[in-house]
Amino acid sequence: xxxxxxxxACPTQAAAAAPADSGRLTRDVVVRTIGVTKEYVMGGxxxxxxxxxxxxxxxxxxxxxxxxxxxxKSTLFNMIGGLDVPSAGMVFIDEVDVAQLDSxxxxxxxxxxxxxxxxxxxxLPVLTALENVTMPMLFAGMHxxxxxxxxxxxxxxxxxxxxxxxxxxxxxxxxxQRVAVARAIANDPAIVLADEPTGxxxxxxxxxxxxxxxxxxxxxxxxxxxxxxxxxxLDVSDRVVWIRDGKVExxxxxxxxxxxxxxIDDSEE
Ligand SMILES: Nc1ncnc2c1ncn2[C@@H]1O[C@H](COP(=O)(O)OP(=O)(O)O)[C@@H](O)[C@H]1O
Ligand SMILES: [Mg+2]
Numbered sequence: 369x370x371x372x373x374x375x376x377a378c379p380t381q382a383a384a385a386a387p388a389d390s391g392r393l394t395r396d397v398v399v400r401t402i403g404v405t406k407e408y409v410m411g412g413x414x415x416x417x418x419x420x421x422x423x424x425x426x427x428x429x430x431x432x433x434x435x436x437x438x439x440x441k442s443t444l445f446n447m448i449g450g451l452d453v454p455s456a457g458m459v460f461i462d463e464v465d466v467a468q469l470d471s472x473x474x475x476x477x478x479x480x481x482x483x484x485x486x487x488x489x490x491x492l493p494v495l496t497a498l499e500n501v502t503m504p505m506l507f508a509g510m511h512x513x514x515x516x517x518x519x520x521x522x523x524x525x526x527x528x529x530x531x532x533x534x535x536x537x538x539x540x541x542x543x544x545q546r547v548a549v550a551r552a553i554a555n556d557p558a559i560v561l562a563d564e565p566t567g568x569x570x571x572x573x574x575x576x577x578x579x580x581x582x583x584x585x586x587x588x589x590x591x592x593x594x595x596x597x598x599x600x601x602l603d604v605s606d607r608v609v610w611i612r613d614g615k616v617e618x619x620x621x622x623x624x625x626x627x628x629x630x631x632i633d634d635s636e637e
Contacts, residue, residue, distance in 0.1 A: 401444075404456075418454070429592075430581070430594070433596070435610060483561070484562075496535055501551045504555050527546060556588070559592075603625070607622070
């Protein structure tokens, strides 16, 4: 248990997550999965959650992983985020094989390189918005005064300048998700992973969260990877990965998408 806790803490020094020679490799690709499979064994039955996923995700793009419930989106999210390990295959973040990282390096990756956003916000209920946002910075070794200053700035940036001392239960779902977005970007990650970030929100509020993510993408150049089954979120994506039964069905760029979304809309009417 202690080992798990230590593993999840954020080391203060940059570990060897980015090797010196990474520059000669494909800089443009920030996440690469090769033949990623994941099997869950429960009570003698095996679920093939991922069945050989090959994916290259480019720096600064907004990528949606789209698929019905149970298609493997969250499983893929966990693999890319270094939160779980594949049964087979490889995941590279900035051309570093995640499986080769020791627990210290993995903790550094989770803390500094990737920001996570979940459907149910996952804020700590006893902490204020500001405390929720400063926590990853404190884990990363930032001075508390600096963390508070930066936390307040980020909260203002996500439109919550007047909610810094509110606790989660004193905020709407949309506001809580904004805090979660602020927390995700606290340590200036290269990648923000969002698993159904609009799943618990009404359409308008969900749309606002997506607009916020888009804004962060253009402002900070952060790569956004968002799992969703909400078709209405498609048009903001640079590319959409359609996943079904743990396999990539097809990958479409936004320009190509308009046609197929039109087709879906037509067929639904
Ligand atoms: N921890 C787990 N243990 C056993 N089966 C799981 C686990 N997580 C997911 N699954 C199964 O793997 C498949 C893919 O699940 P998931 O990745 O959560 O799909 P999605 O996020 O697209 O809804 C589902 O059949 C699900 O029941
Ligand atoms: Mg899911």
